[in-house]
Amino acid sequence: MLRHLFFLLLGFYSQWAYATLPIQHWQADSGARVYFIESRDLPILDVSVDFSAGSSTDTPDKSGRAAMALHLVNLGAGGLTEDQLTKGFADVGAQLGAHFDQDRAGITLRTLSSARERGRALELFGKVIQHPDFPEYVLGREKARVIAGLKEADTKPGNIADRSLMKMLYGTHPYGLRGSGEIESVSKLTRQDMIDFHRFRYTAGDAVVSIMGDVSRDEAAAIAESLTRDLPRERRGQSIPEVTPPAVGTQRIAHPATQSHIQLAYPGIRRDDPDYFPLIVGNHILGGGGFTSRLMEEIRQKHGLAYSVHSSFTPLKEEGPFEIALQTQKEQSEEALSITRKVLADFIAGGPTEKELIEAKKNIIGSFPLRIDSNKKILGYLAMIGFYDLPLTYLNDYVKAVSKVTIPQVTQAFQRRINPSGMVTVVVGLPDTSGK
């Protein structure tokens, strides 16, 4: 983005030009933290407002509350009905979106930056964020829809595997709660739950407002203020318990599908993890790097066992999951599982080769410009940097940190953090033993 603002950073691979983003940051009078990049290339404005209101704020009996509150904010707000709101956004061609995970709930707006469209869209957006009405009849209807979705999800092998895996991995830790909740808990959610939750969790002190696009700094400041000034001022934050190692085990669940869904997991990394870069670079080699990873090579290229196989870290406030997932014809699921375990064990025991490390770095660093080649992608980074309170130079530092990772760092970080014989494993869809 912003070609004229690119500057050269002579990094590990000096043939590349690296960008840093001219992020402006301040605190609004409301208490909200604001992250802004001015970009006049396109007549578009993107805004994201994020709160510590993810699924880890739920409890087992209120599981699904955070997701429901986020889902309902634009279905009646500031005295306007859902019909008035949805028409209002549609009339100016504006698009609402949402981001939701264990830590975070975010609401996004994309609008044309022309005065009429922008003004109308932001006016409605301000109501949605600050004054959701949570109408009783809307809640009742949406609960029924979510429950229908949960019932459907509970029949799908991938969803069954996800859910079982997270329970095994996290036990009673709030990261083990399913974001959309459970049928039992969702059915009991009340309007008061929504109101209380919004009042407690959607505060200006906790809000991160990210703004990207065709407005001036003064305009951005006014926008940030108008989106948060009616919220409670408190800065509540959220303390999430530490994650402890899971009880090792393999759960096998029958399912009529033709394929087995195989998933393995272990506690992974935190956003501010000292092992962040060695683990991210190592994972790229193990199973994160598109078509050239070890898992892809062994499982798909050499054995033709699966269409998709990958490993991933999901960094969160506390340790997010390290996961490996693949799907294969039921009859060969044990073979695929044992190859997967072997690839993982070998990687952790022996670490990457020199060649693998160099190629992984070349890809991660060389593809850096692709990460920030659109306003939408940049908005995502602004929101993440703001929410996790990362330095404004985060993207810049990222490249440098990746370039410094060494083989011993990767090997030791994996050996310290991932116990290949302590993984929790789920296989949904079992070989037919009836001789059919």
Add this chain to the structure above:
Amino acid sequence: MTYPCFRFLPTCLWAALVIPISLFSSAALASTHEFTLGNGLRLIVKEDHRSPVVISQIWYKAGSIDEVNGRTGVAHVLEHMMFKGTKKVPGGEFSRLIAAAGGRENAFTGQDYTAYFQQLHKSRLPLAMELESDRMRNLVLTEEEFSKEIKVVMEERRLRTDDQARALVHETLMATSYQSHPYRHPVIGWMNDLQNMTVEDARQWYERWYAPNNAVLVVVGDVDPRQTFNLARKYYGQIKAKPVLSLDQRKPQIEPKQLGVKRLTVKAPAQLPYVAMAYHALSLSKPETDWEPYALEMLAGVLDGNESARLNKVLVREQRIASTAGASYDSTARGPAVFYLDGTPSEGKTVVDVEAALRAEIEKLVRDGVTEEELARVKAQVVAGHVFQLDSMFFQAMQIGQLESIGLSYRDVDTILRKLQAVTAEQVREVAKKYLKDDNLTVAVLDPQPLEQKAPAAVPAGLRH
């Protein structure tokens, strides 16, 4: 609404970008340039200087529409085999070289085309062209690699179709709605055809369709058009043209007139029932003089183009008959088009209720037409979508490639945008009346089957059935 098959599972971003491209998202053409090499390869270059990156896509005018009985799925299988190496760049090297250059790559096969792309820093465009042009001519197909890759494709079919109840409904719906047109076959192919496919089938496909005069190269990014042309000439220029059938030389395969409503049921493991309805419609062929496809696009917009559109408002929110309800139509296709409606009954309602409610909306539309307010709302989204699309180079390249590979031109984008904005309420009513009628209709119903093998461990607490 036929989803393209990818060489490997795309990131969410790609999936979201590729699937819903329709006329609703057009791009400005201020800085687009076209060239044709001596061997017939068309090159379209669109400048976007916001970021020092480039996307290079090559589109072959060969998709599942060109397949014949017994060999369904071969276009997509060949797409997978295109990564298995040439004499110069052995198996796996292509991906390794692109990755080491900081690039991302993938490929996808649709009904009308097969496309390959790389996204990388602009300084690496020569590498992408060198590798892509090499495999246009020099692919090495071996029995050994084929025997492994065909297994991967079968796993892909199991994952995306055989174990997905709604995908099975859509596959069966298309196979029933069309009785002779090749759109009746799934892009991924029928399982039995995959089981019996040979490396020779893939080779014949490659020999027949992979030629510069059957391809369009689309480059979008921070590039100079003239330099890009020179690069293309350097890497693709020596490849000889082949006697490939041009689009207008291929058999038209016009679908015979449907003589009455068709109905079908699919039984598959699922919890919720589901109904999908497909009406035969037409696709865009003459952008300047056609009007019906634009009116059908607006019709889909009025029914389901935004959160406040009719189906969501009436069926989901007001009447609470459905927990989801949708409409879709894509006018850009080489063959005919279909207008879809679908819905999931809410608790206590049935597919019969949902179908009746969907039909009632159509009847209301034919009887009373649409309001100017609704139409203006859909047009506002067309205009905004046109601007929003400029934020994504991938999107811009996709639109150019899709139009070019079905026999239209990237230049038609302006016309399309203008004609969409000119659609009248009366035209919307007219196309609803003309196309959304029973003799054009196929209705598919999902009859959900219990997971009888399901172990108690997987039954969630509180499940009351």
